[in-house]
Amino acid sequence: MLSLDLPKATLVAQPVPGVPWMAGGLGAFFPRLTSDGHLELLVSGRDAGGESRIGAMTFEWGDPPRLLHVSEPLLDRGALGAFDMNGAGYPWLVQHEGAQRMFYVGWMRLGGGVPFRNQLGLAERLGHNGPFRRMSQASWFPATDREPIGTGSCAVDRLPSGLWRMLYVNFVGWERQSDSVSHRYNVRQAFSDDGLTFDRETSSVAIELEGDEVAIGTPAPRWVGGGQEILFTARVRDYRLYSVPVTDDGEILRSRTRLDIPAGSWDGEMQGYPKLLHRAGQDWLFYCGDGYGRAGIGMVPLPARLLAK
Numbered sequence: 001m002l003s004l005d006l007p008k009a010t011l012v013a014q015p016v017p018g019v020p021w022m023a024g025g026l027g028a029f030f031p032r033l034t035s036d037g038h039l040e041l042l043v044s045g046r047d048a049g050g051e052s053r054i055g056a057m058t059f060e061w062g063d064p065p066r067l068l069h070v071s072e073p074l075l076d077r078g079a080l081g082a083f084d085m086n087g088a089g090y091p092w093l094v095q096h097e098g099a100q101r102m103f104y105v106g107w108m109r110l111g112g113g114v115p116f117r118n119q120l121g122l123a124e125r126l127g128h129n130g131p132f133r134r135m136s137q138a139s140w141f142p143a144t145d146r147e148p149i150g151t152g153s154c155a156v157d158r159l160p161s162g163l164w165r166m167l168y169v170n171f172v173g174w175e176r177q178s179d180s181v182s183h184r185y186n187v188r189q190a191f192s193d194d195g196l197t198f199d200r201e202t203s204s205v206a207i208e209l210e211g212d213e214v215a216i217g218t219p220a221p222r223w224v225g226g227g228q229e230i231l232f233t234a235r236v237r238d239y240r241l242y243s244v245p246v247t248d249d250g251e252i253l254r255s256r257t258r259l260d261i262p263a264g265s266w267d268g269e270m271q272g273y274p275k276l277l278h279r280a281g282q283d284w285l286f287y288c289g290d291g292y293g294r295a296g297i298g299m300v301p302l303p304a305r306l307l308a309k
Contacts, residue, residue, distance in 0.1 A: 004243075004307055008262040009298035010064050012043055012286070013057055020072050021045045021053045025294030028090040028153060028218065030102075030103045031277040034058065035128060039065050039277075041286075041297065042074070042102070044089030051077055052087030053103060054132075061279070075123055075132045078106055078151050082289035083119045083139045090218075091154040096195055100125050103130050103154050103166075106139065113181060114174055116276060118150045119143070122196075141168070143201055149173055152185060153218045153273075156195065159250070164195040167206055167219035167230065184209065186216045187232060189252075203283040205251050207244060212236045218273045221246075222283065222306075229308040231259075231274040231285070245308040256263050259285075276302075 004064040008012040013029075015022045016063040022045030039059040039069035042054050075091075078084035084106020092103045106121045119139035139153045152169030159165055165295035172184040207216050207230065215235040222229050228246040233239050241259040245254050261271055269291030275286045283302040289295045 001258055003258040003260050004112070005302050006259055006261045006285075006302070008264065009267065009287070009300040010265055010299050011264065011289075011296050012039075012059065012065050013043065013067070013297040014295070015045075016057075016067070016070050019070055021047055021055055022070075023048045024050055025291060026288070026297060027052060027106075027293045028273045028288060029275065029286070029293070029297060030091045030093050031284075031293075032093060032277050033277070033279060037061065038068065042091045042093060043297070044087075044091070044293075045073075046087075046294075052089040052107075053077060054088050054091050054102075056092070065157070074106065074125075074130070075102070075134075078134070079137065080122075080176055082106070083108060083117075084121055086116070088121065092154055092156055094156050094195065098126065098127065098141070100132075100212070101135075101195075103140070103156060104136055105152055113176070118152050118171065120151045120154060120168065133176070141198075141200075146203070147171075147200065149183075155219045155221055157221050158195070161231075162193075164192040165221075166190050166192070166198050167221065169217045169219075170205075172209075182214060184214050187219050207232055208254075210234075215239075220274045220276050222276050222302075224283070224306050227306050229278065229306050231307075233272035233274065235272075239270045241271050241274055241285075243306075243308040245306065253308075255308065259307065264289075264298070266290055267298060 024046035027044035029041045041057045056071040056076040058069040090105035094101045120141035122135045122140040125132045149171035154168035170188045187207040189196040189206040192198040219229040269290045273288040286299045
């Protein structure tokens, strides 16, 4: 496996004291540029009870970015008994036909031997500001016979062919340990003509577990010129960042490059949940630090070439 040394990251976001929906820390997020050039993070926040909502943090771009505003929740927990009753998080935003669609992970606590269940939901808003409304009260990606356990974070983009592609986390299964259970998951891909209905009957594994890994997650496609790669998180004991190349025919290869970022006080134990943002000719990698982002979210510039070899 190859490795690539990147510079030390800039810490961008940490929980803001006194904001109830992020009192328990931050989590996975989606970065975008606003119409006036500010940086906005649509971010998962955990409240004091550990339940999650999606809100926005707006920054003036700089080194480091300066926090300007924290919104109220833009997507709250779902209804009692719904698939997302205990939280919404892991947003992925798509601009399509005058609306912003947000794929997100909804979760509910379970009793007995399995602690929780994740499934994908879909919400929408017109324009660029304000709250999102659910396009369905039920999961957008219900369990199937081929994928019966659950789904997690996703990335949705449109390919040069016009097809929409979703890369999404698929729970392979739960395994009993001596005094607990642990889950295993990989990344699958499915395709769609309209960006809404994805053909899961023809879905396939995109990034598979290797060696002692127990989790592959949070895929993030990157396009550089005519080339493409997928950034993702892999976990053995700690979460770390990797990249894999994609051929011109769309095949995702298994040759990995590990992204080595010097650890700071907030990301020494975990570097995961990658997202990408292009600004003024520069690609930026954003990621979560320790505690799945509870300690903060950082950013680092990427070389103007593909990372994977």
